[in-house]
Amino acid sequence: MTTDPVADDGLNEGLVDDPESESKPRGVWESLKASTAFWIGLFIVLIAIGFGIASAIEHGSPVYWKVSNLLSIGLNASQVMILAIGMTYLIGAGHLDLSVGPSLILASVLAAKVMVTVGGTAEQVAGGEYPNLGLAIVLGVTAALGAGGLVGFFNGVIVTRLRLSSFIVTLATSGIAYGVALVLTSAANIPFIPDQIQSGFGGLQLMGFLPAPLALALLIAVVFWWVLRRTRFGMRTLAIGSSREAAIRAGVDVDVHTIKLFVLMGLLVGVAAVVDIARNANTNVVGHQTDNLQAIAAVVLGGTSLFGGIASVGGSILGTLVPVMLQNGLVIMQVAPFYQFAIVGVILILAVYFDQRRRDRAT
């Protein structure tokens, strides 16, 4: 309901346009109902219950509910989680980054090349010897972060200085990053990456059960959630997404902030690239091309508005779990896992539809 603002001659009348919400403060249930993340969380619980019961009927025990299976789901989602965290900020600020998948490939390729080159001579690394292992890993990780950060910086500068749509700029950058990665590798994976990065991180289980990549992704999520909710940086990010013009007129340096967001996204791409190498002890030059779409889908599923101004890191984490949980459950049920794509597509349309309705109500 809308009120005629000109007719609003009371000093305290009409806290909000809906007088009912003025008389009744919004309860917990009302808040939850309005949260897309809540509905995705509920959907995840239903998936877990459904596949748990179905797997118990199929296999005689609810194998889906096994802790090891649930942790495996989390581990498989960890890379996209890291990308989705950065994407949450960007979409919250009204931008997109389509280059994260190819940038991840480029960053992992550069990291692997550095690790192999610095680790020892060609003969040594071919024989599994890495006399400079520590330095190789440090420089390799630095290369991954540097490559991701540079691509992000490039995206940010082009978007802000040339006033071009981030959709188009990052679409172009994705082609550039992928092309460079293929040129560097001749489309072949890089051999002789030290196994120690896998045993020391990618395959490591903290406290005997928690996969280290998943722990890292969750740690990053907590930090980024806190920054978004509690700091000036987070507030300005959402302000830019809510109204770029309002942020500019409030004196916020929107261009510099936007560049920072793209660099942050790029650094997280670098982290995801390290996780990728560490999990597989290999590069994956022909994979990851749809990571950008997976991350964007997770962010939108989690309640971040495609129009900017509203963002939920927690929702994005839940959003990354949906396709992985579906795939895992369908595999356990011995059903072709490809149905997950169709299911995620339907949910995505619903999420965008509700986002659109929310936006219409707000305006």
Next chain:
Amino acid sequence: MATHDAGVASVDRPASTAASVPAIRATGIVKRYGHLEALRGASLDLHAGEIVALVGDNGAGKSTLTKVICGAVLADEGELSFRGVPTRIQSIHDAHELGVHTVYQDLALAPHLSVADNLFLGREPIPAGWRRTVGVLDRRRMVDETRAAMGRLGISLRDYSVPVGNLSGGQRQALAVARAITWATTAVLMDEPTAALGPKQSAIVYQTVSAAAQGGLAVLVISHDIPRMLQVAHRIAVMRHGAVVAVRDARTVRLAEVIGLMLGEEVVA
């Protein structure tokens, strides 16, 4: 005091405390958009403690001149000086640093941010210590000061963390006014500050503006409500075709003369 429409609530014009050196002086401001000359050598003085009403027909250049003074638009020619010092304003941030804040016609609020966040956007309070390094917001202080700022305009909200998009049009306008008055130390520029307000709230806004002027701020108000301006302002500046064509004492000028100046017509005394 000039006569005005019966429906307009009464607001006492404060005694002018205008200083001799203008708080802001705009001289010969020219702004072109391609072949269109929006400002053709506009000049205007704003004194501390004084309310100046800027009136003119649509397209006269009122908003453009305001945007030049507040740093939103860069002038092609002309000079701005603050307290007698020629100053080049390159951005809104520069104007904020000089204590000049603006109530824009579209309000320039972020609808998804809370009332308190909007009031403090760009000037967020950060506590000392490690939290300063990280940029942690002092939200308690933000809410307390927002409550006080809105209270001065007669607005009391139950929850200052509600998104601005949930507020009524009048409350949004009051927030925009409260924000400008809270941060301004030199001048407040207002583009139709009561367009969405009813008579009571309009009166409170102008009372607040008058109090701000008495406190030493220079105030520039763009409004089509000329009777109200004759009542509230100290001087009326009339713009036509991108220039300030006349400045009159609001206590003595007649409404018909102002309209005549706006339209470029002779007014018979």
